[in-house]
Amino acid sequence: MEHKEKPKLAMYWASSCGGCEISVLNIGEHILTVDQVFDLVFFPCIADFKVSDVANYPDGYIDLCLFNGAIRNSENEETARLLRQKSKVMVAFGSCAYEGCIPALSNLTSKQATLATVYDDNPSLDNPEHIRPLEEAEVPEGMLDLPEFYDRVKTLDQVVPVDYTIPGCPPEPEQIWAILQVVVAAFTEGAPLPPPGAILGAGDRALCDECPLAREEKAVSRFYRPFEIDPEPGKCLLDQGIVCMGPATRNGCKALCPRVGMGCRGCYGPMEGVEDQGAKMLSAIASTIDVGDPADLDEEELERKIEEVVATLPDPAGTFYRFSMGHSLLRGARPEPEAVTEGGGS
């Protein structure tokens, strides 16, 4: 602390996969610059049961905290609160922290169903006594505790105020480096930081804007699953009836998935001005459906036709909200364990 002050950078993972860290590492040699410019605080000791270094830091000691991972259990939440308190700038880094990401598909089911499947209903299980992990377990030598596994996956901004958001699963390295350059300029040259609340490292339009595949906005009479059709190269996947989340997804990744013939699944979240990515996608899908001339149909028929085509989509909720379930408007409706879960069948 007494030597020359460098801005302090923290990166913490809550409930996540580590891919955000790998993406940071994939900025390559720039990582050496990051090391020169920042004091890296790669997180010490922030569990719930002890006075840690972080807890000992003065409030606001950390200049920039890149928080990735969702809030899945009580320990994640406590850590998020602690880091918020200790950080000047708190960033929701990556899809999990931003909107729950794939693990938030768990919000379509329940805690009890999850525990039952994981610990009691699998072919390799050997658990005749139906043991479950306990928040407090007695072992011969004493007690061992575990964090509380929450009913739902929460996003970072549902737990603490967030200053900026960096979307993506994971955020692309080029975007991460671009952001870090802005931050470095702010800390070293007094350049202004982006306005609070901004989404960084992405564009503000739909992914289709930067997709090289040619879109003609063709109407489709059915949808195909990825293995049911060999897409024509150079042509928009949605035009060919392959579900692609491009029209409902923020640009910024350069349309990586469509470039290799696979539909976007929306990991950059909704574009500017759209609150609910799934609802946006549903309306985009509805507008691509070939219903003939709507003038010939009354409203009921029109609806039925649309439903018929939508029925060729196997799992609308799990597809349109693949990454954004944590933020989706669906979150208000708590489905019963067995009711909505298997939306696609079973």
Next chain:
Amino acid sequence: MKRITIDPITRLEGHGKIQIFLDTEGDVANAYLQIPELRGFERFCVGRPAEEMPRITNRICGVCPEAHHMAATKALDDLYGIEPSSAVQKLRELFYMAFYVTDHTTHFYALGGPDFVLGPDAPPAERNILGVIHKVGVEIGKQVIDCRMRNHGVIKLLGGRGVHPVAGLPGGWSKALSEEDRVKVEAIAKENVAFAQFSLKLFDDIVLGNKKYVDLVCSDAYSHSTYSMGMVDSSNRVNFYDGLIRVVDPEGKEVLLYHPKDYAEHIGERVEPWTYLKVPYLKDIGWQGYTDGADSGVYTATPLSRLNVSDSMATPLAQEAFERFYETLGTGKVDGRYRPVHFRLATHWARLVELLYAAERMLELSQDEEITDPNLRPQVTNTPRMGIGSVEAPRGTLTHHYTTDENGILTGVNLIVGTTNNYAAIAMSIKKAAMSLIHAGVIVTEGLLNRVEMAFRSYDPCMSCATHSLPGQMPLELTIRDADGNIIQELSQYVGSEA
């Protein structure tokens, strides 16, 4: 009873937490490795279309998404009853070898390497990849970064993305390799072979050339005689992409050789009330608790165990390295095969032998005539019911098992993830390392964190995935509690630099 808690902030299925209990004499009574996190993929994947699994399950681990992507894709092959063409198999394997090169490189230089290059007792602040760079020179540091970057480039080229690839399809692959790109991949593979050889030489110079380190590697504190598991090809050679699962006993005798589809006959998973992670063991042997030896069903699935189950390596330079490994650390042959090596720290060396194999195999595949075949999407006609796919993830045998309805909508998902295989063995290694450093109430605080950490770092547990990032060290905190639960002492890797 005194209790020591080590809380590493680590990753994959959560933050591993080590609890060490002392008895009234002040010796180690027991040690527990708790995984306090669960995400529940086995449940929330139910209801999803099976073909989405390669793109969903890679989110289990962002360090080894390629492994989940591949196991899921192979499970889809089985689910839809499609034998992929040899062009598809080769392209997938090429992709997978690029992944192995970058993953093993990252582990050795960022995670395992610092313990040796800088020494286990070096100040924690230096025991990281930057410390390695300072010690061995910026040039080598840049080589490591280059190696990661060029191979992540190949992963992106073939898989569509640098992290969380998307190209896997039932029986197929969505991205073909052009001749122009093939030439680039071939050049990268050549660089990889040279880099792997260089890394083995570095290990030779730094570790094998230093008696203190050799003694450490071979010390009893880091030794466990368990069963070894790994995937082998039809000649019983190491294979990461496809083959049968072979298990050898602590003496090296083959006890199991089974198709991955039969995994549930051989692997049982226990549930403990004190951890969210399940504990697998060999059903054929039985569960005897956290103990080693031929009577205990505890097994490992690591780079070391893969070498232990194999008769040889499939590429020439890796075979030389394999022989040198066993001639140096082994105790001769039985039935024409090398006896297993049980020194856990030798896993780092085994990882480098595998690195060389992956690089050589990548080069072979990049020169294969079929590798630029553009026909990679077979027709899918069979009705799905059940599919199982396995690969060797860097951290152990990875198995995905799906059941579906007739539309291919998932009704059941079972996953046995690489690191999970090693859960019991890791816990045992931690306990043993702690026992060697804590006696009669005397706690060797200096180096305790490092040494216990080294015990489980050799497994490269996925709980530590994120420690593959820059600092390469596991932030640890250790708390010693008296019988009433009062904290009497705290140790932290960060106290020295921050306090």
